[in-house]
C-alpha cells in the first residue's frame with residue numbers, strides 16, 4: 001500500500017473515534033455501537049477499497065445484517081493514537097505557535113511517531129483537553145509521571161510564590177466555569193503572578209487579585225519561567241525583588 | 252431603595268428615557284448612580300452591594316431619565332440567579348441607553364463584559380471610572396481612541412469625588428449604538444444564523460439569545476418556555492441540538508478565544524504603560540491580610556481595637572451624655588409631671604422616655620456610632636472579602652465551598668443583605684446551609700458592636716467566651732447540616748478580591764451618618780412602641796403572669812433573673828432594644844458575669860429579626876423559613892441553658 005492510502009485509513013479511524021465520542025455508547029463494546037452518517041460527515045464517500053483494507057487489517061468489523069461499522073480493539077488503539085496526536089498537535093500549534101484555533105492539525109498526526117507524541121505531551125505538561133475542549137486520550141507518559149520535571153508547562157500550584165508565569169491553557173473541569181474564568185481574564189496568553197498558595201491560592205491577573213482553590217490551581221497550566229520571555233506589558237517582572245533574602249530557595 | 256421623585260416624574264412623562272448602569276462588581280456603579288441622581292445608597296468596596304435594583308429619576312435638558320443601578324456582573328451568560336436578574340432586566344426593560352461603567356483598573360475584564368453588552372446594539376455611554384488610580388500606576392488610557400474605535404461617547408470619571416458627572420449627563424443625551432462587533436468565524440456564524448432563524452420574528456436580542464443558546468445557558472430554558480410554550484421550545488431545542496452536534500469541541504472556548512483576541516487588540520491600541528514598579532502600602536497590606544502568618548494577627552488586632560474603641564470610647568460618650576444632657580432634662584421633667592401614672596409612663600422601668608428614647612439614644616447610639624466608624628473604615632478599604640482567603644478551608648469543612656463564603660462573611664455586616672446574596676449560590680444544599688448559618692449564631696454588625704458594649708462591662712473574658720461559643724455553635728451546626736444533607740455537587744471557589752484602598756474619610760463619615768440615620772429612622776419608633784407595649788403588658792398584669800409561667804425556664808434552666816422576660820419580648824421587636832435593657836441590667840448590677848454571658852449568647856441567636864426572616868421567606872419559602880426560625884429559637888434556648896450549667900460548674904470547681 002502507498003502512503004496516501006495509509007493516511008486515508010487513519011482519517012477513517014479518526015472519524016470513527018469522533019463519532020463514538022459524540023455518541024453515548026461505551027467505547028469498550030465498540031462493535032455493537034451504531035455508526036451512522038459516516039459518509040456525509042467525514043472525508044468524502046466511503047471508499048470500498050479503504051473499507052476492505054480496514055477489515056482485512058482487522059481494524060473494523062462490519063455487521064452483515066445491519067451494516068454497522070465498529071472499531072475492533074486493534075482499530076480502537078490505532079484511532080486513539082491518531083486522535084491523541086491530532087489534539088496534542090492542536091495544543092502545540094495553538095499554545096506555542098499562536099496559530100488560529102480554526103486551522104487544522106490533520107497533516108500533523110500522520111507524521112509524528114509514538115515517542116514524539118509522548119515528548120510533546122510531556123513538554124506541554126500532559127494536557128487533558130485540546131483547545132476545542134475535547135479530551136486528549138492519555139498516553140504512557142501521562143501515567144508514568146503526572147508532573148514531570150521535563151515539562152515546559154507546569155501546573156499553577158507548582159509555581160514558586162512571587163513568580164510570574166504566562167498561562168498556557170486551562171483544563172476546564174466543568175463547562176460553566178469557562179464563563180467565570182473568562183470574565184476574570186484567566187485565559188491562555190495572560191500573565192499571572194502567584195501571590196500565595198496557603199490557605200488559598202491568590203493570583204494577580206490583569207490587575208485583579210483573584211482567590212481560587214487548589215483544584216482549580218492544578219488545572220491552570222503555565223509556562224515554566226525559563227520559557228517565559230520578558231514582556232514589556234508587565235513591567236514589574238523587570239524590577240528586582242526588594243527583599244532578596246526572603247526569596248524561596250529553588251532546588 | 253432609590254428615591255423615586257414622584258413630583259417631577261409625571262410632568263415629563265412623555266419625554267422619558269430609561270438608562271441602565273452596568274459594569275463589573277465594585278466598578279463604581281452605585282457611586283455614579285448616586286452622583287447622577289443625588290440620592291444616597293450605601294457604597295461598599297466589595298461585591299454585591301446592589302442586591303435589589305435601585306431606581307431613581309433625574310432631569311436633564313428637559314428630558315426625564317429613569318436610572319437603574321444594576322448588580323455587578325462579569326458576563327451575560329448567567330452563572331447565578333442574581334446575574335440572571337440583571338440579564339432579564341436588560342432584555343425585558345428595553346432600555347434606551349446602557350451606561351457602562353468601565354473600571355480602568357480592570358480594563359480587560361471590563362472590556363470582556365463590554366463587548367457582550369455592545370453586541371446587544373443598545374445605545375451606550377461609557378464612564379471610564381477610577382482613572383485617578385490608573386494614572387497613579389503609570390497606566391494611561393487613550394479615551395479618544397477608545398471612543399472612536401467603539402463608536403460611543405467615553406467620559407473619564409472619578410466617581411468617588413464626583414468628577415465627570417456633568418459630562419456624563421450630557422453624554423447620555425448623545426448615546427449611540429456601538430459599532431464594535433465580533434465575527435465568530437464561519438462555523439459559529441452559520442450556527443447563529445440557524446438558531447436565529449428558529450426564533451420568532453419579534454423576539455428581542457435574537458443574536459444574543461442565539462449565542463446564549465449555543466453556549467448552553469441553563470437559565471434560558473424557563474424564559475423561552477414561558478415566551479413560546481412547551482411545543483415551540485421543544486422544536487427550538489431539537490434544531491439546536493442538531494446545530495451543536497455539528498460542532499467539534501466546545502463552542503464556548505472558541506467564542507471566548509475570539510472575544511479575548513478582540514479585547515487584547517483593543518487594549519494594545521489604547522493603553523500606554525510606564526515602566527515603574529508600583530508597590531503601594533495598600534497593596535502590601537492586602538497581601539499581609541491574606542497571609543496566614545500575618546493575616547490572623549491582623550484580624551485579631553482589628554477585633555481587639557474595635558473592642559477597645561467600642562467599650563471605652565462609646566461608654567465615655569454614653570456617660571457624658573447621661574450626666575450632662577439626659578439627667579438634667581429628666582430631673583426637670585419628672586418634677587414637672589405631677590401624676591404618678593404619667594411619671595411612670597414616661598420615666599418608669601418601662602417608660603416611653605427612659606426605656607424607649609433613652610435606650611435608643613443613650614445606650615445604643617453611642618456604641619453603634621463608634622462601631623460603624625470602624626466597620627465602615629474596614630468596608631471602605633475592601634478588607635472584608637480578603638477574609639475569605641483565610642477562612643476558605645474552614646468553610647470547606649462545614650460543607651461550604653466557593654459561592655457561600657462571601658454571603659456568610661457579608662452576614663457580619665447585615666444578615667438580611669447576606670441572606671439575599673445567597674442567590675449567587677448554585678447548589679440548593681449550600682444555599683440552605685448558608686441561610687441557616689447566617690440566621691443562626693452569626694452576629695451582625697450592630698450585634699457585634701452592642702455585644703462588645705454589653706460584655707465590655709463585665710470584662711474581655713466574657714467577650715471571648717461568648718464569641719467562642721457562637722463560633723463553636725456555627726461550626727457544629729454547619730458540620731451537622733453538611734452530614735444531614737448529602738449532596739456531591741462540587742463548586743469551584745473562584746473569587747475576585749477588590750484592591751485594598753486607603754479609606755476615604757469623607758466617604759466613611761457620610762456612610763456612618765447614613766447608617767445611624769437609618770437606625771434612628773427605623774428603630775426609634777420600634778423602641779418607643781415596644782416601651783409602650785411593655786408598659787401596657789405590665790399594667791394589665793401580663794408580665795407578672797408570664798414571669799411566673801416562664802420562671803422554670805428562665806430562672807432554673809437559664810439561671811437568669813425574672814426581668815429577662817422583658818428582654819425576650821424586646822428581642823422579637825428589635826434586637827437593639829433588648830441590648831439596651833441588658834446593658835441597663837448590667838449597669839445596675841442585676842446581671843452577674845455568668846448571667847451577662849448567657850443573656851448575650853441567648854439574644855444573639857434567639858429568633859431571627861423580622862427583616863432577616865423576610866429575606867429568608869423570600870429565598871427559601873415560608874414553610875422552610877419558619878421551620879428554620881423555630882429550630883433556631885429552640886436551639887438558642889438549649890445552648891444558652893447548657894452554657895449556664897457549664898459556667899456554674901466551673902464556678903464551683
Ligand SMILES: [Zn+2]
Nearest residue numbers: 086105106109
Ligand atoms: Zn486529524
Ligand SMILES: [Zn+2]
Nearest residue numbers: 090130131132
Ligand atoms: Zn481540538
Ligand SMILES: [Zn+2]
Nearest residue numbers: 121126141142
Ligand atoms: Zn503525557
